[in-house]
Amino acid sequence: MANEITGVNGPITGWLDGHTYLIGLMAYPIRHSMSPTMHNNAFAKLGLNYTYLCFEVGNDKLEKAVDAIRTLDMRGSNVSMPNKKEVIKYLDKLSKASEMCDAVNTIVNDHGVLTGYTTDGIGFVRALKKEGQTVKGKIMTLAGAGGAATPIAVQSALDGCKEIRIFNLHDDKWAQAEKNVKTIEENTDCKVTLTDLKDQDAFKKSIAESDIYCDATGVGMKPLEDMSLVEDPSWFHKDMVVFDTVYAPRTTKLMKVAQKAGVEHVFNGIGMMIEQGAASFKLWTGEEMPTDYIKQIIDDEDAAKGTK
Template identity: 70%
Template sequence: MTERIDGHTTLIGLMAYPIRHSMSPTMHNNAFAKLGLNYAYLAFDVTSDRLPKAIDAIRTLDMRGSNISMPNKQKVIPLLDKLDPAAKMVGAVNTIVNDNGILTGYTTDGIGFMKSLDDEDVNIRGQKMTLAGAGGAGTAIAIQAALDGVKDISIFNAKDQSWENAKRNVDIINEKTDCKATLHSIEDKEDFKNEIADSFIYCDSTGVGMKPLEDMTLVEDPSWFRPDMVVFDTVYAPRTTKLMKVAEQAGVKHVFNGLGMMLEQGAAAFKLWTGKEMPVEYIHDILFADEK
């Protein structure tokens, strides 16, 4: 890294809170080094109240851009100059590109989710999905899955500040795709259990399972799962979440954390910033080294 950084190095950031657990700096900096690109990628703890000044810094420091993660994926939108059509549809941004002071927001989370399943030879198109959460990642996953051919999506969410966003997601999916979407309250455990039982894949896109909630899961009973279904947790730190342990107790064959999704969404962002294809197989071996 020190051999690459000089007076011409271009900075790319990651703005979220909490974020020190992120594997994104490892992913992008190794990719830059592999391709001989003079970029550096750093993670910054940015709470929502500090977000406006952080976004101004992208322009001020002439950064190439930044990734955005929780809790800023939706709050960043008013601070940008333009939105990619997909980001506008999703209503969330996870990637910013700076073109001479013009900041454009993109979303690559949904692409990363679908591509990570394809990488594992798991095809959810034409199937039913139960999805927990309607924040930035959950919204991107739901809409991209619907666009890519998932047949039914049952979205579960708490009746909190993101409930209206969950309703919006359902309306957009039903109006603009061939997928049927329904909204359910996460507090209705019997309904939650029944929808999971009827699904090919259950995906948790909430922060439950990530610090400081690493000892928690929305599904505590292994009997809710079947061995022939897919269980996907977007959390990847810890590498094996409480949800994944419950699914493994149920004998579920396909259990995934969010590392593959993080890799593929990162590859899409990498191309937006550099115009180059990320060396995905090389980065995959670095990120998954401890799983061999």
């Protein structure tokens, strides 16, 4: 008996069948990802004949895996660490944001032509927009210069952010931070600066003057869940946005500090995670992901696990 799901246009029979489009996720490790839950439920909800699978692929197998996208006529793939930069050499074209970030998280296959996109920054901007907030014309203090921070900085600048003040330790990400500053200055009208995070006086002053504070580091998630780059609530003002890209735990130490300060707009990274997936979904299918529906599924799963 054929599988049957119900989409917006009624029952869909023969799913999965000989016409199913395959989309992948190539990273290592990756079995923990929520992306299959998001995309497969969205496909089913809309009655789309696609399926999304995880493939544990590192740099050593990446070239052959990308070749398989063409060979198997896959619709595309997500790409995560450690492959976001390495994959570029195997693609045919890049979006403007991917060129600026020097990273890809989404591949779209158009009849054998593979185009790389980055949707992480789009996810950040859209998550804010969904909460009635915007980066346009705003001053943002951004902590970090890695895989999340770079696309956030680039997309925010492309979307009209007035000024981005990047703070990062003088570590292995410093060179990337310097590159981010140069790239944004050359391609946008956004003013951007870089300061060592050890300069706490400058960090505090910048946050006080900002409309948005975004922590795009790993501080706040395991094993650093009891830590925050900002420990003093007085650093914040109530009218600003405080955004933590961490979504596990759902309420981070940073968020607790901001809430104690009376900040009205405090968000974790779950919205960004869903919205970056929605942007990829649109690139592959041409359809809008039912994000409220997907958010409810994720919340229900978390509640069942006792992790929400």
